[in-house]
Amino acid sequence: MKRLQVLLCSGSACQSAGALEVKRALVEAITDLGLHEEVQLVETGCMGPCEFGPILLVYPEGAYYVRVKPQDARQIAEEHFLKGRVVRRLLWSGPAPEPRTLPFFARQKKVVLSNCGQIDPEKIEEYIAQGGYEALAKVLTQMTPTEVIAEITRSGLRGRGGAGFPTGRKWQAVHDAPGRPKYVICNGDEGDPGAFMDRAILEGDPHSVLEGMAIAAYAVGAEKGYIYVRAEYPLAVKRLEVAIAQARKLGLLGARIFDTDFSFDVELRIGAGAFVCGEETALIASIEGRRGEPRPRPPYPATSGLFGKPTLINNVETFANVRHIILNGGDWFAQMGTATSKGTKVFALAGQVKNTGLVEVPMGITLRELIFEVGGGVPQGRKFKAVQIGGPSGGCLPESLLDVPIDYESLKEYGAIMGSGGVIVLDDTSCMVNVAKFFLEFTADESCGKCVPCRVGTRLMLGILTRITQGQGTDQDLRELERLATLVKEASLCGLGQTAPNPVLSTLRYFREEYLAHIHDKACPAGVCPDLIHYDIQAELCRACDLCRRACPTGAAQGTPRQPPYRIVQELCIRCGACLEACPFGAVVKRPGRKG
Amino acid sequence: MITLTIDGIRVQGEEGETVLQVAKKAGIRIPTLCYLEGLSPRGACRLCLVEVRNWGGRLVPACATPVQEGMEVVANSARLQELRRAILEMLFAERNHICAFCVSNGHCELQDLAAELGMDHVRYPYRWLPFFVDLSHAKYGIDHNRCVLCGRCVRACAEVEGAATWGFSGRGISTLVEADLGEPWGQSKTCTGCGKCVQACPTGALFEKGKATSEQVKRPEILAEVKERRPRA
Numbered sequence: 001m002k003r004l005q006v007l008l009c010s011g012s013a014c015q016s017a018g019a020l021e022v023k024r025a026l027v028e029a030i031t032d033l034g035l036h037e038e039v040q041l042v043e044t045g046c047m048g049p050c051e052f053g054p055i056l057l058v059y060p061e062g063a064y065y066v067r068v069k070p071q072d073a074r075q076i077a078e079e080h081f082l083k084g085r086v087v088r089r090l091l092w093s094g095p096a097p098e099p100r101t102l103p104f105f106a107r108q109k110k111v112v113l114s115n116c117g118q119i120d121p122e123k124i125e126e127y128i129a130q131g132g133y134e135a136l137a138k139v140l141t142q143m144t145p146t147e148v149i150a151e152i153t154r155s156g157l158r159g160r161g162g163a164g165f166p167t168g169r170k171w172q173a174v175h176d177a178p179g180r181p182k183y184v185i186c187n188g189d190e191g192d193p194g195a196f197m198d199r200a201i202l203e204g205d206p207h208s209v210l211e212g213m214a215i216a217a218y219a220v221g222a223e224k225g226y227i228y229v230r231a232e233y234p235l236a237v238k239r240l241e242v243a244i245a246q247a248r249k250l251g252l253l254g255a256r257i258f259d260t261d262f263s264f265d266v267e268l269r270i271g272a273g274a275f276v277c278g279e280e281t282a283l284i285a286s287i288e289g290r291r292g293e294p295r296p297r298p299p300y301p302a303t304s305g306l307f308g309k310p311t312l313i314n315n316v317e318t319f320a321n322v323r324h325i326i327l328n329g330g331d332w333f334a335q336m337g338t339a340t341s342k343g344t345k346v347f348a349l350a351g352q353v354k355n356t357g358l359v360e361v362p363m364g365i366t367l368r369e370l371i372f373e374v375g376g377g378v379p380q381g382r383k384f385k386a387v388q389i390g391g392p393s394g395g396c397l398p399e400s401l402l403d404v405p406i407d408y409e410s411l412k413e414y415g416a417i418m419g420s421g422g423v424i425v426l427d428d429t430s431c432m433v434n435v436a437k438f439f440l441e442f443t444a445d446e447s448c449g450k451c452v453p454c455r456v457g458t459r460l461m462l463g464i465l466t467r468i469t470q471g472q473g474t475d476q477d478l479r480e481l482e483r484l485a486t487l488v489k490e491a492s493l494c495g496l497g498q499t500a501p502n503p504v505l506s507t508l509r510y511f512r513e514e515y516l517a518h519i520h521d522k523a524c525p526a527g528v529c530p531d532l533i534h535y536d537i538q539a540e541l542c543r544a545c546d547l548c549r550r551a552c553p554t555g556a557a558q559g560t561p562r563q564p565p566y567r568i569v570q571e572l573c574i575r576c577g578a579c580l581e582a583c584p585f586g587a588v589v590k591r592p593g594r595k596g
Numbered sequence: 597m598i599t600l601t602i603d604g605i606r607v608q609g610e611e612g613e614t615v616l617q618v619a620k621k622a623g624i625r626i627p628t629l630c631y632l633e634g635l636s637p638r639g640a641c642r643l644c645l646v647e648v649r650n651w652g653g654r655l656v657p658a659c660a661t662p663v664q665e666g667m668e669v670v671a672n673s674a675r676l677q678e679l680r681r682a683i684l685e686m687l688f689a690e691r692n693h694i695c696a697f698c699v700s701n702g703h704c705e706l707q708d709l710a711a712e713l714g715m716d717h718v719r720y721p722y723r724w725l726p727f728f729v730d731l732s733h734a735k736y737g738i739d740h741n742r743c744v745l746c747g748r749c750v751r752a753c754a755e756v757e758g759a760a761t762w763g764f765s766g767r768g769i770s771t772l773v774e775a776d777l778g779e780p781w782g783q784s785k786t787c788t789g790c791g792k793c794v795q796a797c798p799t800g801a802l803f804e805k806g807k808a809t810s811e812q813v814k815r816p817e818i819l820a821e822v823k824e825r826r827p828r829a
Contacts, residue, residue: 274767276767291763291764293764295638295639295660296637296639296656296657296660296661298661298662299662444768444769445768446767446768447767447768447769448767448768448771449745449764449766449767449768449769449770449771450638450640450745450747451639451640451641451642452640452641452642452683452686452687452690452744453642453683453686455690455745455768455769455771456686456687456689456690456769457686459723459768459769460686460689460720460721463721480719483682487679487682490655490679491642491645491655491679491683492642493639493640493642493657
């Protein structure tokens with residue numbers, strides 16, 4: 001046992017913030033100081049507060065260093081590791097209370113993420129030391145498949161990929177389906193903009209997913225599993241490869257696991273980056289080597305899935321929950337959450353929120369608690385405007401709905417969805433028409449083109465939204481937009497098209513006045529849409545410093561030095577905002593609507 | 597036997613039969629476009645959408661939905677009529693379907709459907725992105741401007757002829773039917789020149805060279821006939 005354990009977050013976010021450079025500098029400093037016998041440096045998966053990366057957690061003190069730079073390494077090593085004095089300036093909470101008591105951590109309940117950021121994901125021994133593969137052992141030696149399914153059903157676990165189908169019922173359906181062989185698929189094709197929980201789990205605790213899949217395979221009677229991960233997650237792929245190799249070596253995957261008659265092995269499949277492949281039938285087509293296109297259901301994959309055989313397909317986070325349910329019991333899991341949504345949910349906080357990152361909270365927490373307590377609220381004194389939850393299939397909820405408890409049903413009722421759990425916070429600098437357009441652009445681009453409503457309908461909707469943001473929208477457009485939205489939602493083949501209108505429908509429901517301002521007043525109230533704003537110079541504040549004129553790319557800002565005021569010629573202005581940024585006196589202002 | 601109702605009429609079907617097949621036997625008309633007898637159902641055009649009352653009013657494609665005991669299917673209603681018309685309008689707005697200039701004028705399934713469903717104008721802006729016309733094949737031509745991406749040619753080629761020359765490339769609005777890996781049709785190494793794709797095509801996208809418009813009558817029913825005579829594994 002070494003004297004100090006230094007956990008370095010090396011999730012994708014921290015790596016892009018420079019965690020590996022910090023590691024190199026730390027190793028160098030530790031070696032220089034001759035501390036390599038005393039200090040153990042562990043690379044872990046995501047710790048959560050991605051905003052503050054790279055993160056270093058030093059035990060036994062529990063010192064939580066944030067935004068560490070390579071040049072800080074020597075000071076940390078000398079002061080803390082050698083002399084035992086914590087470097088206060090780098091601590092998250094500064095000299096204030098211990099970080100674990102901050103709302104960011106205190107309000108969280110880590111089940112799925114309990115190992116993330118705590119163990120080295122590339123060492124199976126560390127996973128086993130945390131109770132890893134105990135659940136699989138218990139299942140294989142003490143439980144029948146029916147008992148396993150009963151336990152999962154009792155827990156109330158529902159699919160974490162978005163739609164929230166009861167996991168126990170799905171397992172039962174595959175178990176009961178005639179035909180062999182059966183397959184288990186882990187859906188790791190996480191594609192929502194702003195969602196990264198599956199990546200974090202695969203990077204930080206890959207064995208928990210493998211174990212969940214093995215337990216599921218035992219329950220439904222499968223011998224073969226596939227993990228479908230997108231190619232954009234190279235670190236997750238690498239760690240899964242390491243994990244699978246290690247599990248095989250110890251006999252936790254392969255033939256006759258734990259000397260029972262149960263055999264199970266897993267193969268990786270790398271997705272080529274199509275969003276639609278997160279849809280289960282498209283994903284199956286992709287694994288089979290065909291074009292990633294959904295097909296009509298029924299038949300469901302439970303009866304006719306991969307290669308036409310009964311197939312269980314669950315999301316990464318769903319599988320990661322399984323071992324906890326087996327070890328602690330379904331009743332333990334069911335006591336967390338609301339009447340219909342049990343357990344915890346991992347959310348990816350992004351957008352205009354202080355603590356962007358990955359958090360795990362019990363179901364039933366309110367949006368307000370999630371955004372303002374865990375997330376720390378909106379930064380820079382800005383005003384909260386809306387929260388976009390559920391990715392491109394989700395919706396935008398306004399401030400008046402912040403006290404809604406988060407569960408599958410309540411979100412759906414208000415026009416959003418749980419989705420994979422992406423939470424994007426928007427402040428008053430966001431134009432809701434533009435937000436709807438952004439998400440629709442995404443889905444229209446990602447539409448596979450198979451069914452007509454999604455392929456053509458999303459494009460037509462996008463055309464209308466574009467016209468509205470350019471100030472060419474009419475009341476007729478708004479009616480047509482709503483009609484199309486309903487049509488695409490009802491008539492599309494798969495979940496992509498059926499949910500693509502949600503951002504439009506929810507913004508129309510809660511922020512209709514903003515659409516009307518674009519259409520009637522030709523003004524973008526948030527000052528985002530370039531065609532519906534103008535810049536102006538307040539004469540009394542202008543000092544004729546000439547900076548705006550020099551910054552302006554089109555010659556629209558005009559005037560003579562030392563002879564205020566300057567002015568902006570609207571016909572020449574392209575509304576790029578360069579003058580606003582250049583003005584040191586706050587004389588340039590951006591106003592909604594056109595001038596003149 | 598499975599018993600269900602379609603538009604209030606009690607009908608019976610065999611296990612594995614689709615709603616469309618059962619409706620057809622009972623003489624109930626459901627419009628289709630991407631469906632073609634003899635080929636696997638695709639469920640893509642959404643014209644055959646029917647409402648299943650006791651599935652919470654869910655809309656499902658009749659061509660790809662197996663019948664189930666006790667289903668209450670609505671195959672024709674004002675809502676469905678409106679929806680089918682809107683889908684046709686989308687197809688007409690998507691690519692160039694000006695009948696007067698089309699080789700299939702007068703014997704085109706898209707045109708017939710528009711007439712049947714009363715789609716007499718298109719309220720959406722026409723997109724009319726220019727697509728290319730490939731005349732490299734000795735006997736046939738493909739005009740992507742007329743293509744509705746129903747995939748009947750793709751399935752006819754793979755499932756009946758067994759050549760699998762045709763496939764889709766791109767996605768969304770830029771999806772194209774393509775021979776082999778995108779080379780001109782005439783250079784395809786796998787195309788047998790059998791012309792089944794042309795017979796399967798519901799519009800003027802695939803056509804025979806050297807034939808006048810009045811002669812471009814297609815025989816999509818031959819796919820089912822060939823399939824019957826030479827069933828593939």
